[in-house]
Amino acid sequence: MSLLSVKNVVKQFAGHRALDGVSLEVPENSVYGLLGPNGAGKTTLIRIINCITAPDSGEVLLNGKRMTAEDVRHIGYLPEERGLYKKMKIGEQALYLAQLRGMSKKDAQKALKYWFEKFEIQTWWDKKVEELSKGMAQKVQFITTILHDPKLLIFDEPFSGFDPVNADLLKREILELRDKGATIIFSTHNMGTVEDLCENISLVDKSKIVLQGNVADIRASHATHTYLLKTRKEVEITDFELINNKSLNGIFEYTIKKTAGDTNNSLLSKLMAQTEILSFEEILPSMNDIFIKTVSGS
Amino acid sequence: MSKISLIIQREYSTRVMKKSFILLTFLTPILLVGMIALIVFLGTIKDDKIKNIVVVDKSGLYKDVLRNNESYNFQFSDATVDELKKQNSENSDFAALLFISKDLRIDSTAAVMYSDKQVNLELKSYVSGLLNKHIEEQKLAAYNIPNLKEMVEKSNSDIELKTIKWGEDGNEKEASAELALMIGMLTAFIIYMFIVIYGAQVMTGVVQEKTNRIVEVMISSVKPFELMMGKIIGIALVGLTQFMMWVLLTGAILFGLSTTFAKDLDMEKMKEIQELSQKGMQGMPTAEMNGEIADFMTAINGLDFVQIISLFIVYFLGGYLLYASLFAAIGSAVDNETDTQQFSMPIMLPIIFAIYAGIFSAENPDGPLAFWCSMIPFTSPIVMMVRLPFDVPFWQIALSISILVLSFIGTTWMAGKIYRTGILMYGKKTTWKEMWKWLRY
Numbered sequence: 001m002s003l004l005s006v007k008n009v010v011k012q013f014a015g016h017r018a019l020d021g022v023s024l025e026v027p028e029n030s031v032y033g034l035l036g037p038n039g040a041g042k043t044t045l046i047r048i049i050n051c052i053t054a055p056d057s058g059e060v061l062l063n064g065k066r067m068t069a070e071d072v073r074h075i076g077y078l079p080e081e082r083g084l085y086k087k088m089k090i091g092e093q094a095l096y097l098a099q100l101r102g103m104s105k106k107d108a109q110k111a112l113k114y115w116f117e118k119f120e121i122q123t124w125w126d127k128k129v130e131e132l133s134k135g136m137a138q139k140v141q142f143i144t145t146i147l148h149d150p151k152l153l154i155f156d157e158p159f160s161g162f163d164p165v166n167a168d169l170l171k172r173e174i175l176e177l178r179d180k181g182a183t184i185i186f187s188t189h190n191m192g193t194v195e196d197l198c199e200n201i202s203l204v205d206k207s208k209i210v211l212q213g214n215v216a217d218i219r220a221s222h223a224t225h226t227y228l229l230k231t232r233k234e235v236e237i238t239d240f241e242l243i244n245n246k247s248l249n250g251i252f253e254y255t256i257k258k259t260a261g262d263t264n265n266s267l268l269s270k271l272m273a274q275t276e277i278l279s280f281e282e283i284l285p286s287m288n289d290i291f292i293k294t295v296s297g298s
Numbered sequence: 299m300s301k302i303s304l305i306i307q308r309e310y311s312t313r314v315m316k317k318s319f320i321l322l323t324f325l326t327p328i329l330l331v332g333m334i335a336l337i338v339f340l341g342t343i344k345d346d347k348i349k350n351i352v353v354v355d356k357s358g359l360y361k362d363v364l365r366n367n368e369s370y371n372f373q374f375s376d377a378t379v380d381e382l383k384k385q386n387s388e389n390s391d392f393a394a395l396l397f398i399s400k401d402l403r404i405d406s407t408a409a410v411m412y413s414d415k416q417v418n419l420e421l422k423s424y425v426s427g428l429l430n431k432h433i434e435e436q437k438l439a440a441y442n443i444p445n446l447k448e449m450v451e452k453s454n455s456d457i458e459l460k461t462i463k464w465g466e467d468g469n470e471k472e473a474s475a476e477l478a479l480m481i482g483m484l485t486a487f488i489i490y491m492f493i494v495i496y497g498a499q500v501m502t503g504v505v506q507e508k509t510n511r512i513v514e515v516m517i518s519s520v521k522p523f524e525l526m527m528g529k530i531i532g533i534a535l536v537g538l539t540q541f542m543m544w545v546l547l548t549g550a551i552l553f554g555l556s557t558t559f560a561k562d563l564d565m566e567k568m569k570e571i572q573e574l575s576q577k578g579m580q581g582m583p584t585a586e587m588n589g590e591i592a593d594f595m596t597a598i599n600g601l602d603f604v605q606i607i608s609l610f611i612v613y614f615l616g617g618y619l620l621y622a623s624l625f626a627a628i629g630s631a632v633d634n635e636t637d638t639q640q641f642s643m644p645i646m647l648p649i650i651f652a653i654y655a656g657i658f659s660a661e662n663p664d665g666p667l668a669f670w671c672s673m674i675p676f677t678s679p680i681v682m683m684v685r686l687p688f689d690v691p692f693w694q695i696a697l698s699i700s701i702l703v704l705s706f707i708g709t710t711w712m713a714g715k716i717y718r719t720g721i722l723m724y725g726k727k728t729t730w731k732e733m734w735k736w737l738r739y
Contacts, residue, residue, distance in 0.1 A: 079511070
């Protein structure tokens, strides 16, 4: 059953249509990716889900009921345009935001202590936001977003501004949150994280959804039937189309493409007679390739 | 704790803890007292240099009339004006040159004063006073009526009009129009100042939240209206705190000064004044010299301070709330602080108009301008404060406050609607037309 459904949402701004009949279903306890090039309408969609802007038509349902502003208060929302009070101390600010989301001061302090230790930023408590770098402030903001243990989390571009180490930390946290039962929606340009994290995605381009579904299914459906073969000795490829070959340290690598009529097994049995096969695997297109192909092709 | 009280708390504590706030709160009373002290001090210093005035008297009638005093020394000379001018430009040994061409009884414009600088008022009035008095006496003498001088002096009168107003219970109170004016203007000006200063703080606060991009985070956890009201109320409390601190500190400094310098004061005189004021309160006749002080004391007693102070707080809060919500709406509609000017103009105009209306109302506190401006909510907090010490009928106060309260509820509601849409608008120049549209969402 889906936790969140977006049904046929249309949003018109002066001069252009930001969203044109967008629908999607987010299953409970999963990670959902919202992809798309700049200006495709991702942030507008996220703002509509959060009741910050109202759609011209269509609706957003949470657990089958229409989403209200009151529901939004229980969501953990990390906006794309991040901001904190510059002159306020980190600790006070985090405490303030947590209390505004309905936590008691005591609970908030306890939870903050846990997260500050986990992210190794205990020493920042008395620093002011203006003393932090963008990435550092982002860490603080991430903590304030998830602190009150929301069931639904919406992150707009959570990885922008993070170095690889911190991006990795963030990825682990997102998966951990999912394992604890949360449902996470996030938008991104970073296709690597999509493969690592998302079960389902929607690709938005020019205000419309151009690709939607389970990540594994999408990759399989975009498969070009290309395989990577590694052998101990040089072999002769028959039936399959040879795209590329090279040899390195006594290992021979062939990129081959299946042609109509032949099967993998028949190829392999022919090859096995010639030499030892080290590996044989299908090369699935990366989400990056699919993204570029879909967006530039449409 | 409710969300709005959390917001109020944050707005209040971050502002009160600011260095600039603390500095301003403590320095202002010191500067104020210091400035008054400086004025008093400078007033006591007399220019002790004696100035020489050269007199060329062609008529020869005024040698005895122009008497020296502690500031001016008259010297008589037979030289011509041109010679003296030349002499002065060489070694400038006199401040001014008085030239009397003929008998002033025949030609009243015959006396001319020359100087290389602008002649100061004190000298001018001193000399013309001496001459006038002399001519007056001469003219009187010319009537040849015995004892005329004494008769004229006796017929001189110096009537002082006392103003007494009676309350509904028939009790008479001595009133002082000057004091009423002073108190009215002072309270009106304080309200004006606080609306402008703290209203602008609300506006910049909103703009900063918008440019800091924190607004989206806040809106996902609180209602926009809560955020706006929290800010407005928090800043109102900051304003009240600052005002209270100023009153307390100024009082403390003045008290401290008066006890430190009490020895320098003439204790006898203090006692006298105290006694006189007590007598004055009982309505007993007092000596003319100190009568004015006594009158002042009775006039202060004649004012209803409980009413003035309680209505001051009502109008202070009412006026602030009315304008602050409008300032918040403006702040939400723009992207940066420089853009606020264009939109804050229509709000600043009625405030500035109100202070002028207040000044004119003081001259005629029951006139139509004063009446209408103390009913219109945009001017009433200031104009009504000016009118209050002059006794305003109860129904007018009640009506004025009711209109004010209804209006600020109205403007807050309107501002809330504009604010709700405005704070999430980025990168677009807002127009009045658009704000009107937001209002009707």
